[in-house]
Amino acid sequence: MLADQSLPPWQTERYAQLAKRLAVGRFPTGLLLTGPAGVGKQALANALVRAAFCVDRSAEAQACGRCIGCQQFNAGSHPDFVLCVPEEGKQSITVDAIREFGRKLYLTPQTAAGRLGYIPQADLLNVNAANALLKTLEEPPASAHLLLVSDRPATLPATIRSRCEQVRAVVNDAERVDVWFDEVCPDLSPALRRRFRHAPLQAMQASELTRQESTIRQQLDAIWSQQRDPILAAGALDDELLTAVGPSLFRLIAERLRSVASQSLPSDVRLGLQRLADANASALHLNQTSQANLRMLVETQLIEWARMGRLMSRMNLNDSV
Structure with missing residues (x-):
């Protein structure tokens, strides 16, 4: 069928x-x-x-x-x-x-x-x-x-x-595509409209990914600042979206780690960030090459992410991520 x-x-x-x-x-x-x-x-x-x-x-x-x-x-x-x-x-x-x-x-x-x-x-x-x-x-x-x-x-x-x-x-038929964008992907940016004008169905995936990543960034901010429990955050991810969200989560964590690591930090904090970055890379590799429990990988990463946010907060370091 x-x-x-x-x-x-x-x-x-x-x-x-x-x-x-x-x-x-x-x-x-x-x-x-x-x-x-x-x-x-x-x-x-x-x-x-x-x-x-x-x-x-x-x-x-x-x-x-x-x-x-x-x-x-x-x-x-x-x-x-x-x-x-x-x-x-x-x-x-x-x-x-x-x-x-x-x-x-x-x-x-x-x-x-x-x-x-x-x-x-x-x-x-x-x-x-x-x-x-x-x-x-x-x-x-x-x-x-x-x-x-x-x-x-x-x-x-x-x-x-x-x-x-x-x-x-x-x-x-560019006109029909524009009307379809208005109906199906009303929040699609002008840049993405131009990018996907000749492959409109891919815009749906891009639009969904953009929404997902925006939500993930908000969750990471809340977990880092101790406003969101990492285990509850991992558990709230929909099973059907977990496979798509997991890799995005790992990539976004890597982006955030690079941003934070560019600051002047004590050696123990920098070492902790490096361990989290290494664990993040390993988790992404496991997700791509094995049948590992993705939810557990995400949960572990979020727990470590919260721990680093808490550590930096206690040391009065810049915790803007």
Whole structure:
């Protein structure tokens, strides 16, 4: 089952054109959607896949979400949908995965929609897998279509690109993007608007990260000045955001340590700050390379952060962080 992503407004006309071809039986055997990350290629592809299996599409060619085809697809049991992603524990799409993908495409379709093979991360094809996919594209099964999505089409073999109809799903409507920014990311700075004008979906991540880091900075200030309990602060972090917040927290602590360490400090305080900096670097390394308990790492760092703030306060040192 695919994520139910809203179609960005700058992709609606492109979707209408492709969905119309789908409806009249003129959809390409191989379609390659390209464009930089953040333009909504996945949302466009997902909408096309859903429409392909819907038997009661709307006048705008959108999937109804209620018919038998939509129900089967939403349940992850549509017999004619063939998805190809990296196997569990692997970073690339292997030749075995593509061979199984091709085998399923050649099976007799169970519905009038025909078979549809979807590779949402075609950039992850390794060399052997790409060669195996080329064989399927050269001799495509009857009543089957292939849909590929790629951020970096130049990494795909030219032979695969030439066997697919390429559609650049880029942003070409700045006015719609500005309206979308106003609705979805109203607090986005003018600088970030300019930066993400051609990859608007990435602005959502940047906006969320900015809000998170602002909150983390406030928490660090409160913990340093003994106005916030470090254990309670660590416990208040939402589980779903902890993986994103943890690395930001470690980076922000490192920034603060550099700022404080630039002052003229007694040797024991400087040594304490250095120990905290070393522990911070180790915690970040553990978070990136192991299955360590991230909440415990954050809690330990905040406790040490509070201890250093308390020490500097007792010594009447500048505790502005």
